[in-house]
Amino acid sequence: MLRTVQATRYVTPLREGGSLPAIIEADDLGLYVLKFRGAGQGPLALLAELVAGEIGRALGLRVPELVFVEVDAVLGRNEPDSEIRDLLKRSVGLNLALDYLPGSTMFDPAAGDTADPELASLAVWFDAFVTNVDRTPRNPNLLKWHRELYFIDHGAALYFHHNWPSIEQAPWSLFPAIRSHVLLPWASAIDAADREAHTRLKTSTFETILDAVPDAWLLPETGDLTPAEKRGGYLRYFTERLAASSIFVEEATRVRAELV
Ligand SMILES: Nc1ncnc2c1ncn2[C@@H]1O[C@H](COP(=O)(O)OP(=O)(O)O)[C@@H](O)[C@H]1O
Ligand SMILES: [Mg+2]
Known part of the structure; x- marks a missing residue:
């Protein structure tokens, strides 16, 4: 039910959470937000991201497309940040990612x-x-994109x-x-x-x-x-x-x- 793509370029880390997800480019030329298997929360966080995300979709909620991402040892070999290099090394193999929603902003009741x-x-x-x-x-882990709300980040x-x-x-x-x-x-x-x-x-x-x-x-x-x-x-x-x-x-x- 999920496509599998190959990561081709590490674009930039997303520093908000502790798990250090990153924007990556894949061999289908898409940009994705990659959740690393080697992050502190481990594979159970990826399982939760996948299973809860797809249940949300089955309920009719908008969840960005989830894909499996193959990371190979070459990716990030030249990353200057050693924390990112180590994370990539620990994550060689299968990972999970969400379609990147460019220009999305976080839902904010205060605004x-x-x-x-x-x-x-x-x-x-x-x-x-x-x-x-x-x-x-x-x-909130709730993105506004094209006037609709998208549900992200189900790893917990x-x-x-x-x-x-x-x-x-x-x-x-x-x-x-x-x-x-x-x-x-x-x-x-x-x-x-x-x-x-x-x-x-x-x-x-x-x-x-x-x-x-x-x-x-x-x-x-x-x-x-x-x-x-x-x-x-x-x-x-x-x-x-x-x-x-x-x-x-x-x-x-x-x-x-x-x-x-
Ligand atoms: N699919 C997406 N499209 C655009 N931005 C995203 C997407 N997924 C995550 N982000 C941005 O990256 C941040 C961190 O991602 P998130 O999945 O919430 O991981 P964590 O909170 O565990 O670090 C989010 O708060 C959001 O700003
Ligand atoms: Mg989050």
Whole structure:
């Protein structure tokens, strides 16, 4: 489901976050924002970026196209910055990137940006579903581009996977961070978003997305689970969290009522 391109040129680092993503050029002449496998957060951040991003797209949210990017040892060999050279060295092989949206700007309520209630509600539902904490007013990860909102940076989502045994309770977990969601003030139709999500997300949606995850990113850090068993765990998490969505829908609705 994802294309694979070859990185041909390291253009410039994006210094905002800690993971040091970069704009790169690829052999299809496209520019992409590359998320490095060798960055501190490791392959699970790329897995979250891919899986949460594609779930967002399946829900109808705008997510820049995601592609696999092959990085070879030649790329960045002449980078003067040793931190970047090391990062590139650790990331030789398969990485993940988003289509670069030139001229996009970050959503900023303080500057008067507002959002459509339907979109805001779907976004709140989505971030609660995938437990994404990175959608706050200070760090919205929401790009305005051609008058539309684009959702980026899902590497911190699915936090249960950093502590795999927590998967036993994770589908039913509350998501208190929803309180700080940048779009919560506009999310007046979370119930309708819930119904919409249930028509759009099927078990097969999750299966197709999980199949696209490279085996090597399904780290066997918990004993000896195989990649297939890990995929099965994620699938169970998504189907059970979807079935129990009223838990986080009620929470988001309640928190919003206190806010507005
Ligand atoms: N697809 C994109 N198009 C344009 N700019 C982007 C894109 N993806 C990221 N950026 C810019 O790069 C910054 C860092 O990328 P992000 O994915 O948020 O990584 P992190 O926050 O982990 O460093 C973003 O805040 C945004 O300004
Ligand atoms: Mg970010």
